[in-house]
Amino acid sequence: MYPRDLVSLSAVSLAALTLGVGCPDEPSRPAGGAAATTATAAAPTASAAKPSAEPAASQAPHVSGQAAAPAAPEGKGTIKGVVKFTGKPVEMKVPTARKDAPVCQDKDIVYNAVVVNDGKLRDTFVRIAVGGVPGNWKAPDAHAVVDQKDCMYEPRIQGVVSDQQVDIKNSDRTLHNVHTYKGSETLFNQAQPRGAEPLTKTWKDGIIKLTCDIHPWMRGFVVVTDHPFFAVSGDDGAFTIEKVPAGKYKLEAWHPRYGLKTAEVSVADDRPAQVTFSYAGTEPEPAENKDELKGLW
Secondary structure, rough: OHHHHHHHHHHHHHHHHHHHOOOOHHHHHHHHHHHHHHHHHHHHHHHHHHHHHHHHHHHHHHHHHHHOOOOOOOOOOOEEEEEEOOOOOOOOOOOOOHHHOHHHHHHHOOOOOOOOOEEEOOOOOEEEEOOOOOOOOOOOOOOOEEEEEEEEEEEEEEEEEOOOOOOEEEEEOEEEEEEEEEOOOOEEEEEEEOOOEEEEEEEOOOEEEEEEEOOOOOOOEEEOOOOOOOOOEOOOOOEEEEEEEOOEEEEEEEEEOOOOEEEEEEEEOOEEEEEEEEEEOOOOOOOOHOOOOOOOO
């Protein structure tokens, strides 16, 4: 046999061998496909075994939708009312320590913890209860202002919306230190010399009490609410809350000396809701403002 015939025969044998080896691979394709299917099916099982991996991602829009409050409704209703005082008010005097304090001693200013005119109580904070008005109420861009003037906080009490910026100023020719509390907890205690820049603060909630360790009679309050439906009674005890969405609400009245009163009110778009609160002067001091008058005179 010639060498050329040997090469040809080898080629034919190799081809046959290759075909013979390749044939068993054909039945293995379904098996390989089944294995891939099993792996694919196992993937969700593995993901489910993770406590929060895939489910957390898939549920995120739903959770976010629950957390997001609806847009604030536009209201046309009005709440009008008056805060009455039926008892004998505490007599207000000039704080004794004021007479010895430089700059403060220049004016004999009668203290303002309790101001009653013709049976009407001033400086009572009135609001719809926190959480009582559905909607996402954004803090206004305008800053609220607390001024230290004539060694007193002005205004004595006011309301702000959650996260609204509050500028605390010193208009006096003397050093003050702004010591703020939420309950018994000190929030900050910062000196503010004459002519200093305002201190700008924000709060989420609560009744914020402002004091001055240098002038212990100084007292002011900022009440933080999650909506803008609040007011403070004036010299005549009257208050007005406007643009309230129609509905039924729990109304709160809080006075720094005489504490909390509540009332139920129904608000309609076409007529003002009328509310009257009454204090007797025998109510205990609220926890947020104990012993304000102690040792003042």
